[in-house]
């Protein structure tokens with residue numbers, strides 16, 4: 001048997017499909033095998049020493065993940081993509097793969113709580129770690145002066161939807177560090193951070209890329225040289241996406257643009273409606289942008305008591321963590337996604353303790369409006 005086809009070639013992508021009786025399946029098979037039978041020792045050695053084998057041992061890659069990564073790279077316009085078992089596995093891989101002992105990781109002050117907790121904990125593993133304000137270039141300068149080698153930002157930011165100026169950030173970093181953007185809240189093609197100059201874009205694919213609240217996954221995309229280094233870490237940490245979830249995620253990519261556009265449109269209508277309701281004190285949604293995403297965060301007038309009552313009164317919108325599914329979900333950031341932050345930090349992050357975060361799905365606007373209307377109370 002000859003060596004495996006090279007990374008990304010059509011032969012390589014076909015690794016999971018089998019032509020029989022003159023026909024081939026339109027969608028790929030799920031290949032769950034954990035090992036492959038080789039013709040002879042030379043073939044085993046060729047696979048073992050191949051840079052990116054997809055049919056050798058699944059921790060190194062498997063046909064389903066290879067097909068997914070190739071499609072994701074096209075969607076993200078990246079040189080290469082790499083799939084992980086969760087968004088956090090992907091985010092944590094970046095400092096572990098790219099930093100040496102004592103080198104610095106800078107993470108945005110406003111980001112998903114898990115990323116915040118990771119940044120805080122990295123010092124335990126021998127890295128220096130700094131929190132900075134991603135909306136202040138002078139604060140970025142401060143951390144760059146400390147010898148930071150990886151800068152992590154999130155845009156739009158969970159749960160306020162604030163948008164980081166990625167181009168200005170990249171210009172200020174000026175090649176001194178790898179810039180990684182968590183683009184979970186606005187999937188491609190609505191946002192492509194790589195086109196704004198960042199080196200890596202990471203997604204919790206559990207959210208909009210997966211889109212159906214049925215898989216946990218993460219993806220990193222960017223320059224091949226960086227992705228290759230991340231892949232080495234993935235082999236050691238073992239946190240890659242399993243075949244069934246890789247299959248589901250690849251399937252979901254076909255509809256991500258349709259879903260994201262529809263959810264974006266409904267979310268904007270929900271945000272506008274909430275902003276005009278006297279029972280609502282504040283709405284967080286980037287109405288000034290063409291694509292603001294599908295998260296709408298709002299603060300009912302009347303503080304925490306009003307928030308709890310509104311939340312508990314929802315009938316159609318589900319009270320659930322996570323986001324990005326086809327069904328609308330409501331969560332309370334201070335209890336869930338942002339629980340890693342101290343009590344005094346929420347206002348600094350731009351939202352109140354009584355904020356409710358909506359992840360808008362594919363229901364008609366009227367259904368969501370009527371549910372919110374009956375749930376909001378006068379206080």
Ligand code: PLP
Pocket residue numbers: 086087088089112114154158182184185203204205206207216217218322337
């Ligand atoms: N990044 C953002 C913006 C998120 O909202 C989340 C999860 O809520 C994550 C990363 C972590 O992703 P996962 O839960 O897939 O590990």
